[in-house]
Amino acid sequence: MKLSLLPYILIISITLFLLTKIYIGGNTAIISVILYAFFSISLYYETLGLIFVSSTAVFILFFYLAIRYLSNFKTPLVLIGILCGACYLFYLTSYIALPVMLLIFFIKLVRVKKIIVIRDFLIVLLSFLVVLAPFLTYAYRFDNYFTSRTNQVSLLSGSWSSGKERIAKGEKPINIIKENAINTIKCFYIDDIGGGGGYDFAHQAIFEKTALFLFIIGCILVFVFSFRKVEYFLLFLVVFLSYLEMALSMPPIGYQRFILAFPFITIIMSLPFSLVISFNKTSHSLRCIVVVIMLGLYVINNQRYFLKSVEKEKDNNDLKLSKYINQNFPGRRIHIASYPGFGYDKVYYFSQGKNALSVDTAYHDYYLHNFNTQEKYVYVIIFPNDFN
Numbered sequence: 001m002k003l004s005l006l007p008y009i010l011i012i013s014i015t016l017f018l019l020t021k022i023y024i025g026g027n028t029a030i031i032s033v034i035l036y037a038f039f040s041i042s043l044y045y046e047t048l049g050l051i052f053v054s055s056t057a058v059f060i061l062f063f064y065l066a067i068r069y070l071s072n073f074k075t076p077l078v079l080i081g082i083l084c085g086a087c088y089l090f091y092l093t094s095y096i097a098l099p100v101m102l103l104i105f106f107i108k109l110v111r112v113k114k115i116i117v118i119r120d121f122l123i124v125l126l127s128f129l130v131v132l133a134p135f136l137t138y139a140y141r142f143d144n145y146f147t148s149r150t151n152q153v154s155l156l157s158g159s160w161s162s163g164k165e166r167i168a169k170g171e172k173p174i175n176i177i178k179e180n181a182i183n184t185i186k187c188f189y190i191d192d193i194g195g196g197g198g199y200d201f202a203h204q205a206i207f208e209k210t211a212l213f214l215f216i217i218g219c220i221l222v223f224v225f226s227f228r229k230v231e232y233f234l235l236f237l238v239v240f241l242s243y244l245e246m247a248l249s250m251p252p253i254g255y256q257r258f259i260l261a262f263p264f265i266t267i268i269m270s271l272p273f274s275l276v277i278s279f280n281k282t283s284h285s286l287r288c289i290v291v292v293i294m295l296g297l298y299v300i301n302n303q304r305y306f307l308k309s310v311e312k313e314k315d316n317n318d319l320k321l322s323k324y325i326n327q328n329f330p331g332r333r334i335h336i337a338s339y340p341g342f343g344y345d346k347v348y349y350f351s352q353g354k355n356a357l358s359v360d361t362a363y364h365d366y367y368l369h370n371f372n373t374q375e376k377y378v379y380v381i382i383f384p385n386d387f388n
Helices: 003-023 026-038 040-048 052-070 077-089 092-112 116-141 148-153 163-168 173-186 209-226 231-247 255-277 284-314 317-328 344-349 364-370
Strands: 333-337 358-362 377-381
Touching: 003 026, 003 052, 003 231, 003 255, 026 040, 026 255, 026 284, 040 052, 040 255, 040 284, 052 077, 052 092, 052 231, 052 255, 077 092, 077 116, 092 116, 092 231, 092 255, 163 173, 173 231, 209 231, 209 255, 209 284, 231 255, 255 284, 317 344, 317 377, 333 344, 333 364, 344 358
Parallel strands: 333 358, 333 377
Antiparallel strands: none
């Protein structure tokens, strides 16, 4: 795990506790943090040190403050707007922040029917625009990087997707969407369907069986509770919108686009525990025993599931490459043709018997114009298809 990710994980954990406390209560809030800490797929992505966790941290902070406002707690409106804007400065998983914010203020207006809600909304909206204004200006004048990733991975029109070719051959767009949406649901509980982008969770299903059971029961409870408290519906909405980000992106289904939903899923999974805790017709000791057994089964099964997901990481192509270079081309400089920041040099540092004089990374075009023909080197081209 990268140490730079620890602040984000800490933010998520603390905010998850506070958010669950608003929804359910203190005891269940502790349980939700434990569920999150051992949720196998969340553990997998956090230990990889990927950037997606930062989007989750910013979004859950925004969502927590927005729910506080909706629940009539005193909340700094400017901070809600700032955090909503910040959601658009990270990975696209948190781009759902604006529609969620608009819905929350609509619910608040319907609930209290006071003009002050409109004033509050304008304050939040202004704060949101102040944060994004410089970036929107740059996107308008130079490069719209807000949509750059979507333009690549969109199911129907992405430059990396086969959707355009399938449509050109006469296939109906709705059938393509339907197929991917169904497969995305299946990857919740069936192996070897989802997982893409090089961090694929060993192509396992998102949920192991214990977590899936808790999630299904939790979803039923969310549905029931939503009729008397709309805040529960918002929990499900975040999970659903994150699901759509997977379903409307090109296959193979990328679990990294679902990362934002993980803490919200654990809140939903904590609801069955809350039900057990609140069942006053049995003794307190018995309820505690049941909760401990449920938690124990969850932790053990998810830890095993996580270990299964990383087992295949031992068969790592980068480590194989390092071993091959160390054995066959000792004492040379290694040049990696890839995008700047590609992490092979970090992997090589931990390779057994490393003996390279140096490892550097740059674009293929740069190396073609700057080779030192007097030195001994190894030239490695990553993503060779991109360089023809």
